[in-house]
Amino acid sequence: MPASKPAEKIGKMKKLRRTLSESFRSIGKNCLYFCLNCMTKICLKDNLMSTRSLQGKDVKPLDTIPEDKKVKVQRTQSGFDPFEKPAGQPTSPKFGKADSYEKLEKLGEGSYATVYKGKSKVNGKLVALKVIRLQEEEGTPFTAIREASLLKGLKHSNIVLLHDIIHTKETLTLVFEYVHTDLCQYMDRHPGGLHPDNVKLFLYQLLRGLSYIHQRYILHRDLKPQNLLISDTGELKLADFGLARAKSVPSHTYSNEVVTLWYRPPDVLLGSTDYSTCLDMWGVGCIFIEMIQGVAAFPGMKDIQDQLERIFLVLGTPSEDIWPGVHSLPHFKPDRFTVYSAKKLRQAWNKLGYVDHAEELASRFLQCFPKNRISAQAALNHEYFSHLPPRIWELQDMSTIFTVAGVKLQTESGDSIQVCARRNSQGKDSTSGSKH
Structure with a gap:
């Protein structure tokens, strides 16, 4: 074999080795970049971290970063973290920490x-x-x-x-x-019913929030005064979305859930899981009456049977004629319930008769047949709200109703219009401010 052949062969092998080395280095860099991105996505998804920390930052592949900007990772003894800040360098508080x-x-x-x-x-x-x-x-x-x-x-x-x-x-x-208090505490401070004008403002804000989420196909599914926060300026805010969008409701209810029963509609109490936005609208009606009357609309004290009896006592025991399909619901047994005739709502809650259109609106919320309940958007245009300033219907989502001239909370009996912060001493489930 001529001497030039081995030399030529060795040269080709060296060239091939350099090519392979460069390829592996490039692949390694791209793989590292890919892994870091994947880990970031996994961490963000798994840990539910806010994405705001990544906003405004361009993440680039390592091979596009100039040499003088690259981090030099030294191979040293175990435990060294090349990304850890020097001990003497001050750190400022950050979101997510x-x-x-x-x-x-x-x-x-x-x-x-x-x-x-x-x-x-x-x-x-x-x-x-x-x-x-x-x-x-x-x-x-x-x-x-x-x-x-x-x-x-x-x-x-x-x-x-x-x-x-x-x-x-x-x-x-x-x-x-942070929101100072909730509607439950606010009503506790003003027993006997709230000022009619304040009821109107609180109800309008509740419907406004519900209309927003219902248009996005989200149900709250746990409406009650404890989950409606009230700021010191009178803003009402929906809170505690832990049960939102749930597909079913347990048929068995334990004693520590009895309060939630007060705001649960009869169709769900009877075992129905086929519901939509009408589920929340029943709760709105119960809260509306409680704000006006000063007492819970249907305060069941025992179980689901007792809760349904209280509802039927006022609204009448349902039949197939007025509620198509009621007999097919899992927990409806005709022999279990006393047959009651429907009453006027003001016979059960007399203060509804003192405010124009209040009784009619309440009756639109409290319909046993779910499909007959008024929607949040339609309720916002009900005559009950006709005395509010017209500009209130033109507000953007993030604008409070209190930016409209003439809209303000009235003085409740024996107190100032400021809502005082108060610690929740009853230990109820909460999720924000006093109850988020």
Whole structure:
């Protein structure tokens, strides 16, 4: 073999090796970039972290970064983190970090979460911290995941604002705007019924928030005064979306859920799982009457049977004629219920007769047959609200009704128009402010 042949062969092998080395280096860089992106997406999805930290930043492949800007990773002893900031370099509080918020006081505790009043170290504003305890064997509660994912996409002045999400090994913390009190506490402070003008403003805001979510095919499914927050300026905000969009309702109800029964419609009490926005509208009617009358509309004290009896006593025991399909519902047994005739609502709640169009609107909410209930959008245009300033119907989603001239809370009996903050001493489920 001529001497030139081995030399030529060795040269080709060297060239091939250089080509392969360059290819592997390129592949390695692209794989690293791909993995980092995948890990980021997985972490954002799994930990429900806010995407605001990535906004405005361009993530580029490593091979497009100039040499003088690349991070030089040194191979040193185990435990060295090349991305860790030097010890002497000061760090400022950031969103998404647990140490960015200071707990001030406990506001309430529920079955899977505790709510604290807090303060942001980022901007100094008051916040509500809903701390959800995580169980290793159970993982993150699905209700918490659902609540966070829904609220991230809802931007409306009558829906509580989710500021931040913090995930650690032990807890998931949802950081909400701080709202001073809720409708339940507000009514407790003003027994006997609220000022008629204030009822109108609270109801309008409730319908406005519901219309917004219903147009997005979202049901709240847990409307009650404890889940309606009231700010110190009178803004009402829908809160606690942990049950939103659920597809079914358990037929068996335990004693600690009896309060929620008060605002549950008869079709769901009878076992129906085929419902839509009309589910929430029944709760609106119950809350409307409670604000006007000063007492719960249907305060069942025992079980589902007792709750249904109280409803039928006022609205009449349903039949196939007035409620097509009622006999086919799982829990409807004709021999179980006393046959009552329907009454005028003012016979049960006399204060409805004192306010123009209030009784008629309440009757549109409280229809046993679900399809007969008025929608949130239609209710906003009801004659009951005809005395409000016209510009109130032209507001943008994020504009509060109190920006309209002439719209303000009236003085409740024996108190100022300011809604005072008060700690939730009853330990009810909450999710924001006093109850988020």
